[in-house]
Amino acid sequence: MTPFVLTRDLCKTYQKGTVAIPVLQGVSLEVGKGEFVSVVGRSGSGKSTLLNLLGGLDTATSGRIVVGDSDVTSMSRQDLAVHRRSTVGMIFQSFNLIPSRTALENITLALAFGNHPRSDRRRRAAEILSSVGLEGRLSHTPGELSGGEAQRVAIARALANDPDVLLADEPTGNLDSGTAAEIVGLLEALNRERKLTVVMVSHDEEAAREVSHRILRLLDGRVIDELSGRAGA
């Protein structure tokens, strides 16, 4: 399979004063189009950093990232913004919704950044929220939503500008097991039905195995193992 997401010898080192902290130390991976890949590992293994680099939120110290036809590592800051708004959609553990805005407004803001026609934004936002089962929660602010609902809004926001890749950073970390299963199930459905490429970071290897085609184990900034998930079996 031709890789849609590819990294080669990806390194990221943070500088804290005079001390250099290597977080990623030569990560090379490939994710095919429509594939669901989970990255698992302990805290501090570099999972989230890897996702931030793929999503263009952070820049690599060395190595190469290619998403689709674009070399993310050589992008300007403006190009990275375009990459974030149109190629990838990101989902976070703490939802990262804007608390003062309603569910609908959180989505319309993403559509505004994506230069979606102004007159169509509300309709489009309502449609996406309905697709994740939130048709009755459009005018609720994040504070008025349960954790699972908030994460669904976050997923809807990530889908707003029709991304090619969904990057989920511990999307179930703040949820109870029942809700977590629902969210993972939603991601799996998006991958299966829409053929959306998903890269999910998780600390719950068992849950990840249920929905992923492949699982990458990360330790101290290196990929130490690659396993097949049940979805890929």
Next chain:
Amino acid sequence: MTPPDLWRLSLENLWRTKLRSVLTTLGVVIGIGALVSMVSFGIGMQENVTSEFRENDLFTSMQVLPAKIDVGEVMAGGFEPPETVTALNDSAVEAIRALPAVELAFPEIRFPVTVRMMGKEARTSLQAVPAAMGRYKPFSEIPYGSFYESDADSVVVLTGRLLNELGFRLAEEPVDARAGESGDTELVPISVDSLIGRRIEVISSTVDLRSAARSFMRSFTPPSKLPLKEDVARLRVVGVRGRLSGFGAARFRGGIIVPIETGAAMPRLGFSDVWDLLDSSEQAQGYGSVYVRTRGMDDITPVREAVEEMGFGVLAVVDELEEIRQSFLIMDALLGAVGTIALIVAALGIINTMVTSILERTREIGVMKAIGGSETDIRWIFFSEAATIGFTGGVFGLALGWAVTRIANAVANHYLRPQGVPEVDLFYMPIWLIAGAMAFSVCVSLLAGLYPASRAARVDPVQALRHD
């Protein structure tokens, strides 16, 4: 993100922190209010003075004298008459009249006369003025009758004061209006209708040297009284002037005004002022002074230079005005500086508010970047917020400034009216001040938003998303 999106987003963000936004905007409101009211006071003062000058044609008129004189020197008493004096005669008047920007030029003819009407007599001065002056103040505002239209008619325009001196008063004018002036109660009322069209006698005097010599030859004793010969002209009254006021009135204070050719043809004493005496040695036919009127205010300087080139002296009020204008400029600058200081304090308020806002909204900035907001988008969001504060502050600041000027004006007039000062608008708010204050408010606010906006744009999204 489109400009309407930015505008809407900035309004929403400001609305979210209403109290803080209102307080910050209030700083701008006070700054702009102070700036506008103070500058409009300066402009108002200037406008009041210059409009008075303009209405009285002081910007477009000058007096040409036979020689250059320094007013300062004359005032200090150090003036010495020039040795040679250029003749300010008819050909000189013609030459001045031929200058491109000169609209009118005529010799100032003024001499003492006796006026006789309905058996009563009064001494006054006659002034000869061309009919063309009827277009300008004070002759354009003849309250009773009209100004004459020909330079050679045997007509006359009287003043109310001369009528009083003759023992009359206009029946149409209420007695109250002249309260405080000469014992009005004894004046005989006369209606305008019976006055206009009436013929009066104007008696001018000339020295009759021949009869003086004859009487001297006869008796070999000096004459007991001046050998004056009287000439009587019968002139028809066409108008009566009202009371004179304002800067320009002094120039046309003659008791009676007659057409210039009629006045020039009247026999009179050979001199009317000191210049005639100075002239007499060199050129007997010269005029004392010539009134020159230019087409526009900007023509004064070139015409003045051209006239001085001819060897004449020029007196123009506009000279003094330059100094007045400079004083006003300094006053405006000082008043504007006070307002600007208030606005700078307001700008610091904006910076403070926005920096605080960035700290509070760091995570939100991170989220916006994560969902595709570029640095430019973030910068413009904060810029729009600053501009909104500046614009709103500007609008309400203008309203505040306007209210302050109206109240101050009402209070000032309330205290000035009992002292006999006519109603005056002390403040003037021209369009350029309104537009300038708005632009200034928005610019200062944008300037204040520059640092916070670029700081917001540079927020690291990864750090921001971890921010609590």
